[in-house]
Amino acid sequence: MDINERIARRVRDLRSERGYSLDTLAERSGVSRSSISLIERAQTSPTANVLDKLATALDVTLASLFDEKAVAGASPSPLSRYADQPVWTDPDSGYVRRNLSPSQPSPLQFVEVRFPAGERVAYDTGARDNEIWQQIWVIAGTIEITLGATTWRLDTGDCLSMRLDQPIGFHNPASTTARYLVGLVTLPFVPARRSS
Template structure:
């Protein structure tokens, strides 16, 4: 499976479903129109921060950009075999994410991440159409996570709960890769 083609199809489908032009999505996300066009054609390996900006502007989680489209003739299976799980590598930091959850439309998603030593990724949270909560459970290595002004250093076994409503910075200060599980839950905003 070509991961760039999968992302291309998802971004284009979500943009069209939202009734947004390339220009409107560019204005909402802060990502240039030309970059979005390249991503939608599968001609660009977007970084994690760019994909997060697009996901926020489209009102979805980053993890949902790695799901297969909903145009399949049969309902999605509740099983996502290891061999079918989508794996993506951030071209900037080299972190590897594996989409563990099945392609069901569920408010909960699970993602496994292997984060290289000495790397850092910052997500500037944009307006979302839903309230996204996540928990990060560190399995191996060490991680530093900063949410807004708060900072934590995680050791194996530590679990941190946070909301995606402000800047989040992930960094691996160690000499070994860090491996962690991210559980994401998406809730509609209360009216």
């Protein structure tokens, strides 16, 4: 299945599961109704920023938008073969992400990213119902990550942990492609207890 068809099916399924109309998802995400419609029909390749807005509005990780729903009657596999892992390229920056995790449901997801020299990507990530944590481990190269007002420079071997609840920017200041691993954990929403 083409990666844009996979994204289209996943966005449609998630929107339907939540009972959102196109207008509701557009309002929650800040992505236009017409753009969402094109994405759901696999008639456009959305940018990383647009996918992140949709993921935030649907209260899932961006990596979840590349998952494939299990075939009816089949159990999700605990194994993810390299040849079957979905690969997507951001049309704006050219960064390439490979979802490494199996289709078996898990609160933990892994993604490998190849980030071209000199490129930037910014996510307008905001508060979510679920708590999502991310760790980034640089396998090769250098990346700069800005979380809110704080910027970190990560070189080969460095690892950064952060909660996905504010805007994040990625920049490769080097003249070579950076490669890094992203680990994501989703913690379920727990309402605050009322004091009696």
